[in-house]
Amino acid sequence: MNDALLWTLSIGLIVVGVAGTVLPALPGTALVLGGIVLGAWVDGFTRVGTGTLALVSVLAVVAWVLDYAAGVLGARRAGASRQALVGAALGTVAGLFMGLVGVFFMPLVGAAVGEYMARRDEQRAWKVGLSTWLGIMLGLIAKVVIAFMMIGIFVVALVF
Numbered sequence: 001m002n003d004a005l006l007w008t009l010s011i012g013l014i015v016v017g018v019a020g021t022v023l024p025a026l027p028g029t030a031l032v033l034g035g036i037v038l039g040a041w042v043d044g045f046t047r048v049g050t051g052t053l054a055l056v057s058v059l060a061v062v063a064w065v066l067d068y069a070a071g072v073l074g075a076r077r078a079g080a081s082r083q084a085l086v087g088a089a090l091g092t093v094a095g096l097f098m099g100l101v102g103v104f105f106m107p108l109v110g111a112a113v114g115e116y117m118a119r120r121d122e123q124r125a126w127k128v129g130l131s132t133w134l135g136i137m138l139g140l141i142a143k144v145v146i147a148f149m150m151i152g153i154f155v156v157a158l159v160f
Contacts, residue, residue: 003042010039014151021063021144024103025096029063032147036154048157056150063146066139071107074135080115080128087114088132108133 013035020026036056040048075085091110095102112129116122 006038006042010035010042013038018144018147018151021147022103022140024092029060029067029143029147029150032150033057033060036150039154039158043158048154052153052157056153059146059150059153063143066142066146068139070139070142071132071136074138075111075128075132077135078128078131080111080132081118083118084111084115084125084128084132087111087117088129088136090114092136104137105133107136 013031015035016026017028017031017033017035020028020031022028033056036048037053040053045053071088072085075088087110088107089110091106091108091113092103094110095104095106098106108129110129111132112125115128116125119125
């Protein structure tokens with residue numbers, strides 16, 4: 001393959017990865033990392049070396065951990081039941097089929113429904129749903145920021 005095609009593939013992976021930081025169906029930071037590693041390989045690892053790749057890889061792992069931990073921490077902070085966590089997960093999956101609004105708000109609905117089923121307390125259910133949703137949104141924002149940090153590190157390594 002020629003370098004232009006490989007660079008196009010690298011950039012494509014990074015762009016799809018950025019979209020994947022918001023869309024739960026795509027492994028966002030993993031795709032960004034894949035695009036960066038491909039770009040480094042195409043360049044013969046001359047400008048983007050192992051130190052840069054190690055740093056970007058650590059950031060990808062941090063983003064992955066935050067993605068999964070943030071919603072759980074938000075739910076746990078509100079004292080969510082196991083059913084609320086299951087409801088948030090199911091809401092996330094259901095939201096995939098409902099467009100962007102569903103992706104963002106179905107975890108809240110799922111957590112609230114799960115908590116209501118567990119404790120039959122409507123006010124508590126909405127509190128748990130909101131806390132879970134806030135955790136998920138904070139995790140999403142952190143993941144987007146980290147993805148752009150990864151891209152920035154890559155670009156700086158390539159240019160300077």
